Amino acid sequence: MKKLIQATVAIVIISLALLYTTKLLNISGGKTGKDILTIYNWGEYIDPALLKEFEKETGIHVIYETFDTNEAMLTKIKQGGTAYDIAVPSEYIIEKMLEEDMLIPLDHTKLPNLKNIDSYFLDLPFDPHNKYSIPYFWGTVGIVFNPDKVGEFDFHSWQDLWDPALRRQVFLVDSAREVVGIALNNLGYSLNTTDDSELAEAEAKLAELAPNVKAVIGDETTQLMVNNEASVALTWSGQAADMIFENEALDYAVPHEGSNLWFDNIVIPKTSKNVEGAHKFINFMLEADSAAENADYVGYSTPNKAALALMDEEVVNDERFYPPIEQRETLEVYRDLGLDYIGVYNEMFLRFKMSIR
Missing domain, CATH: 3.40.190.10 (Periplasmic binding protein-like II)
Known part of the structure; x- marks a missing residue:
């Protein structure tokens, strides 16, 4: 009886394996x-x-x-x-x-x-x-905006995002490196800093930005901007290009203090x-x-x-999305920060998100 059970189990296992293999072959058109x-x-x-x-x-x-x-x-x-x-x-x-x-x-x-x-x-x-x-x-991190909604702001500087006139109008991407990065850029620090005092300054700078932040979200920003339901957002250049393709009233800028070149x-x-x-x-x-x-x-x-x-x-020839070499020199590539400082950036970002009301 024991041998019969073992044989039965073996047959079941082989059958299941054959079924799984057949499924894979069907998915891949019979190719392996x-x-x-x-x-x-x-x-x-x-x-x-x-x-x-x-x-x-x-x-x-x-x-x-x-x-x-x-x-x-x-x-x-x-x-x-x-x-x-x-x-x-x-x-x-x-x-x-x-x-x-x-x-x-x-x-x-x-x-x-x-x-x-x-x-x-x-x-x-x-x-x-x-x-x-x-x-x-490749591309950059910058600011997409609707000139009809933000008036005189051209976002030549990151500091424009902190202007009280933009209270509850700024949308940010849900990404620690990018959001912490705008504060570091604004302060003139490296996007890859592991200096604790510089990071403390950046966190304090972000706290000052909180009243202007409407939300920290993902891809939803695209439709909000396209539909004129949002006026300004932090985004990547390619997403900005998609938005502008759908809504020609929009514009995109990389502030002069520098940004990420990814x-x-x-x-x-x-x-x-x-x-x-x-x-x-x-x-x-x-x-x-x-x-x-x-x-x-x-x-x-x-x-x-x-x-x-x-x-x-x-x-x-659109320099917003193919910036000239001179402008690229103001940009910085992200480096691996190591596990400890990735944690520091993520914790800073989480505290910032929790401060937004």
């Missing part, structure tokens, strides 16, 4: 291993038509998943439940991933289209010689089961026409110099 590429990217951060084109060109089936924050992406990859072949982290998270030995070095011989990337965006401190990452999109980048995690396919995908996205189509769809700034020649001149 090197015929599948699993991509982990931000939401609405690629033109779906390009994924279909890549599948048609290579015969590789794409499984596409999205994340909302760098931290969520990092945690899920570390857990190892899904074998992601491609991920798109921001620069400071790449430093973290390298510290934890989570990335595969890139084979540049398989990326001939890397020549299309503007050299300004290569060999940056978070990944010297681009050994592990390739630039995908980069999202394509990497190959060590979870990858299709490193060859991952390189093919990266090289495909580096093609000038692919990058141009993607930038047009997503709305963020492309580092692909060859793509710029294929894009609308009005777009690529």
